Amino acid sequence: MRANTPPGCGALEGAHSAQAKRVNLATGTVEPCICPAPQATEWVDWRWETAAQRWQAVATPAALARDIRARRAKLLNACDWVVSRAAEAGQPVPPEWAAYRQALRDVPLQPGFPDAIEWPALPG
Secondary structure (H helix, E strand, O other), X not given: OOOOOOOOOOOOOOOOOOOOEEXXXXXXXXXXXXXXXXXXXXXXXXXEEOOOOEEEEEEOHHHHHHHHHHHHHHHHHHOHHHHHHHHHHOOOOOHHHHXXXXXXXXXXXXXXXXXXXXXXXXXX
């Protein structure tokens, strides 16, 4: 028994992970332990990683959809100059740019959304 071990307590030799193993006090053996998963939220769910012996955060479909919509907004903002230039010149938006911007707006309507997205190509 070590000097800093309280009376009536014992220690087991070896390194143990409190997240992956626990000591069965009745038998004194080290056993695998899967701690309860952290609380899931609208944005994060949890999956047990057996090899790593820990819970892994996984984005929910709502989180994926939010991130895709944010990327889409950036792509739309990046081509606002085309709309502004056309408006200043009193001309319509070039058709290839209008089609690109509409395709970006339609991204959430794609059949694989939010898991599989086919991003439209930027006009040349």
